[in-house]
Amino acid sequence: MAMMGDMVLKFLTSNKFENPQDEMVMDEIVRYIIFNIALVIGAIFLIIFGITVVFEGNTFRGVADLLIGFMCVVILFLLRTKVPFVICGLIVLIPFGVLSLGLLLSGGERGFAGLWIFTYPPIVIFILGLYIGSILSAMLFVGLMTVTIIPGLAGYNYFLPIAFRFIGVYILVLILTIAYEQIRVLKDRWLRQLTATLKSERDEMTVMKDNLKAGIFLMDKEYTIQPAYSKALDEILGLDELQGKKFTDLLSASIKAKERDTLEDYFEMVIKRSFDAKMLEEINPIMEFFYVNEITGEEKMLRTTFASVDRGYGIFFILGSLEDITTEKSLQKQLEEEENKRNEEMRALFQVIQVEPRVFNDFIEDTEYEFDRINTILKDKSLSSRQAMVDIYQAVHAIKSNALILGLENFSGKLHELESKLKELRDQEDVSFDEVLHITVELEKLMKEKDKFRDIIDRIQSFKISMGDSRRQDRYVLVETLTKACEKAAAALNKKAQFVVEDLDGIVLEHGPRRVIKEVLTQLVRNAVYHGLESPEERDALGKNPQGLIRLSIKYQDNRIHMKLSDDGKGLDFGKIREKAEALHLFERPEDGADKNQLIKVIFSPGFSTTEEADVYAGRGIGLNLVRERIRELRGSIKLQSEPGKGTVFNIYIPLEIKTMINKAS
Numbered sequence: 014m015a016m017m018g019d020m021v022l023k024f025l026t027s028n029k030f031e032n033p034q035d036e037m038v039m040d041e042i043v044r045y046i047i048f049n050i051a052l053v054i055g056a057i058f059l060i061i062f063g064i065t066v067v068f069e070g071n072t073f074r075g076v077a078d079l080l081i082g083f084m085c086v087v088i089l090f091l092l093r094t095k096v097p098f099v100i101c102g103l104i105v106l107i108p109f110g111v112l113s114l115g116l117l118l119s120g121g122e123r124g125f126a127g128l129w130i131f132t133y134p135p136i137v138i139f140i141l142g143l144y145i146g147s148i149l150s151a152m153l154f155v156g157l158m159t160v161t162i163i164p165g166l167a168g169y170n171y172f173l174p175i176a177f178r179f180i181g182v183y184i185l186v187l188i189l190t191i192a193y194e195q196i197r198v199l200k201d202r203w204l205r206q207l208t209a210t211l212k213s214e215r216d217e218m219t220v221m222k223d224n225l226k227a228g229i230f231l232m233d234k235e236y237t238i239q240p241a242y243s244k245a246l247d248e249i250l251g252l253d254e255l256q257g258k259k260f261t262d263l264l265s266a267s268i269k270a271k272e273r274d275t276l277e278d279y280f281e282m283v284i285k286r287s288f289d290a291k292m293l294e295e296i297n298p299i300m301e302f303f304y305v306n307e308i309t310g311e312e313k314m315l316r317t318t319f320a321s322v323d324r325g326y327g328i329f330f331i332l333g334s335l336e337d338i339t340t341e342k343s344l345q346k347q348l349e350e351e352e353n354k355r356n357e358e359m360r361a362l363f364q365v366i367q368v369e370p371r372v373f374n375d376f377i378e379d380t381e382y383e384f385d386r387i388n389t390i391l392k393d394k395s396l397s398s399r400q401a402m403v404d405i406y407q408a409v410h411a412i413k414s415n416a417l418i419l420g421l422e423n424f425s426g427k428l429h430e431l432e433s434k435l436k437e438l439r440d441q442e443d444v445s446f447d448e449v450l451h452i453t454v455e456l457e458k459l460m461k462e463k464d465k466f467r468d469i470i471d472r473i474q475s476f477k478i479s480m481g482d483s484r485r486q487d488r489y490v491l492v493e494t495l496t497k498a499c500e501k502a503a504a505a506l507n508k509k510a511q512f513v514v515e516d517l518d519g520i521v522l523e524h525g526p527r528r529v530i531k532e533v534l535t536q537l538v539r540n541a542v543y544h545g546l547e548s549p550e551e552r553d554a555l556g557k558n559p560q561g562l563i564r565l566s567i568k569y570q571d572n573r574i575h576m577k578l579s580d581d582g583k584g585l586d587f588g589k590i591r592e593k594a595e596a597l598h599l600f601e602r603p604e605d606g607a608d609k610n611q612l613i614k615v616i617f618s619p620g621f622s623t624t625e626e627a628d629v630y631a632g633r634g635i636g637l638n639l640v641r642e643r644i645r646e647l648r649g650s651i652k653l654q655s656e657p658g659k660g661t662v663f664n665i666y667i668p669l670e671i672k673t674m675i676n677k678a679s
Contacts, residue, residue: 025049028093040201041098048102048140049092055109056085074119081108102141109133110149114156117179120169127179130157134187143194150187157183228335231322234284236260236277239330249315249337251306260333264299266307272298283319284329294318301338314339376416380463383408387456391449398444405452406435424462431455488517491531498535499563502542509549509560510542516566521574525669529643530567530576536640537578537663538563545582545661555658557581572670574649579662585655587612613653617641 025046059082067075088105092098110133117127133153138146160167161176171179228246231239240256247253250263261273268276275298283293294300297317304315316338322330390396390404413428435452438444492514499512521530546552546561553559566577587609594615617637644651649667 040198044098044140044142045092048098049089051136051140052085052089052092052105055105056082056089058082059085074116077112077115081105081112084108099141099145102137103145106137106141106149110137110153114153114160117157118160118167120167120171130179131182131186134183134190138190138194143191143198146194147187147191150190154180154183154187226336228333230255230260230333230335231330232260232333233330236280236331246335249313249335250304251309251311263307264304266305266310267303268299280319280331283321283331286321290320293320313337314342377463377467380412380416383412384456384460384463391453398449399438399441401449402435402438402441402444402452405456406432409435421466424459424466427459427462431459488519488522491522491527491534492517494531495534495538495565498538499542502539503546506543507548508542508546510546510563511560512538512563512565514565516568518567518569520569520671521567521669524671525569525574525667526647529647530574533640533643533665534565534576534578536637538565540637541578541580541582541661545580545584547583551583569669569671572668574665574667574669576665576667577662578665579660581660584657584659584661585613585616586657590615613655617651 026042026049059078063075063078063080063082065075066078069075084105088101091101091104113127113130113133117130120127130153134146134150137149140146141149158180161171161179162173164170226245228243228249230242230246233239236259238255238258238260242255246255252263255263261277264273264276279293279296279298282288282296287293288296297319299315299317301314301316304313305311306313314337316336318334320332322332324330387405387408390401390408393401396404409428409432413425413432416425416428431452434455438448438452495514496512499510502508503510541563542561546563547555547557549559552561561580561582563578563580566575568575590612594612599615599618617640641651644665644667647667649665652664652666653661654664655661
């Protein structure tokens with residue numbers, strides 16, 4: 014039957030279409046089918062009519078019927094060739110229209126033979142389309158009016174009422190046919206657009222489904238996985254060909270029988286929507302669970318969600334989503350461990366800094382003594398394992414007691430846990446090698462923590478020694494800040510720079526505006542690296558040391574602070590400064606552009622920068638402007654000297670009267 018159906022379909026479509034289901038050619042297929050059917054029926058009827066009419070004595074009409082009938086047969090063959098469809102249609106349909114008009118003109122059977130004319134509009138429009146069919150139908154309509162209205166022209170006298178009925182029926186048939194065809198064309202166009210949209214969305218969904226990291230799937234009320242599921246599901250579960258398998262069976266190695274019953278009860282609630290979506294999500298028994306591959310035994314941590322999908326007619330499915338969160342959980346665990354480690358270090362630091370250094374040093378020495386004693390015990394082959402545990406237990410207890418005295422709660426807590434384990438081993442007759450090895454590992458961890466304590470106390474003591482007073486601390490902070498600023502700017506710009514402090518008067522740091530000094534000098538150091546120093550290649554070509562040098566001196570002289578910051582870079586490019594200043598209209602008078610003093614003032618203007626593109630270090634024209642404003646606020650002054658190829662020097666003067674400052678403080 015299927016083969017017969019295919020043969021009929023190929024015949025009706027003239028065997029022109031390899032994929033008759035293609036929506037884009039469906040309109041053309043329909044026309045081929047209608048035309049083939051019309052040709053077959055027309056050929057049969059016209060040949061029969063032709064033979065009948067010839068026997069009745071109307072040879073002319075019979076021959077005409079036979080000719081058109083045989084023409085239909087010929088067209089059936091032509092349709093299966095490369096002859097265009099429209100040409101085939103015109104070859105047979107124009108003669109058919111002429112025949113219909115001829116039957117009307119002959120007036121045979123009192124004009125009833127002319128009724129064939131009413132079949133013309135539907136046939137010609139359905140086969141040749143709205144445009145060509147309407148033209149041919151309109152031409153035949155003109156012939157219809159001529160034949161029926163003009164008296165004596167036809168073989169039968171069509172009275173006006175009959176003529177108007179012919180004309181009215183033809184118009185009605187033509188209008189209805191055009192309306193139907195137009196609606197069909199619009200419907201087909203809309204359907205094609207809708208189909209294209211759906212296909213596009215389907216393709217997008219397929220791509221999304223196949224590229225999703227989560228495994229998306231549907232299962233029926235029997236928990237059977239449906240065909241349309243994302244490829245990620247295979248990878249997550251580590252299985253192939255999941256279609257038709259029960260989801261609960263796939264979890265047989267991951268959940269117990271009782272848990273499976275609970276899961277099936279949960280799925281029933283999902284299908285029936287017993288609770289709202291949020292509640293169902295919260296009571297999901299396998300929201301996060303360890304999945305075990307029943308074939309390979311591989312373990313993964315999975316996260317799941319389930320929702321009900323209504324397909325209509327009382328049919329419900331469960332939409333499931335599986336996500337592999339093994340890496341996420343592993344990372345989370347690592348982060349938690351790191352966080353715990355940092356918290357322990359902070360607690361240890363907090364505990365250590367509250368202990369007087371000399372007391373803490375005694376504790377460290379005592380602890381190291383006990384650890385050395387434990388090492389000696391472990392190496393002593395003459396001791397029994399039980400006696401070794403007794404001696405180690407005593408040493409650990411001594412360390413724990415000292416730690417408790419100093420308030421080292423975290424450290425003493427770990428010692429207490431080890432002490433409990435040692436107590437159990439002490440009471441045993443024999444201690445295995447694995448148990449001794451475990452104790453050794455735990456002791457090693459505690460020794461490392463002790464070493465951290467020593468490192469902390471050493472750093473604290475070192476800081477206290479190097480920063481014995483506030484003046485030294487201020488010096489350390491300032492120098493470290495400026496050195497870091499220089500290093501970071503140089504690294505970002507692939508330059509080499511060395512920052513050297515030649516003189517730093519402690520009086521300035523003690524009584525001067527430390528915040529402003531640090532802020533101003535930070536801007537000037539960055540400016541020197543960015544604008545002043547050349548790249549290592551340029552400096553090498555100029556015979557300079559590839560590493561640029563930035564010098565700083567801060568002195569207190571004549572009731573004022575004198576800060577001098579210099580670099581051995583390329584100096585100011587006055588030509589470029591003049592060009593940029595003119596572009597920004599920063600000169601009040603044109604002749605100011607020739608004055609170097611005016612050009613120096615320009616570089617301190619807000620928004621001025623010779624850099625074309627701004628980045629994190631320079632280019633926004635704010636650095637030197639900020640320097641000028643901060644110095645102005647302190648009633649200070651700036652002097653700038655620059656020599657091409659040799660560098661730039663900033664001399665900054667800030668008034669500072671020490672006596673006044675001391676009096677105010679007192």
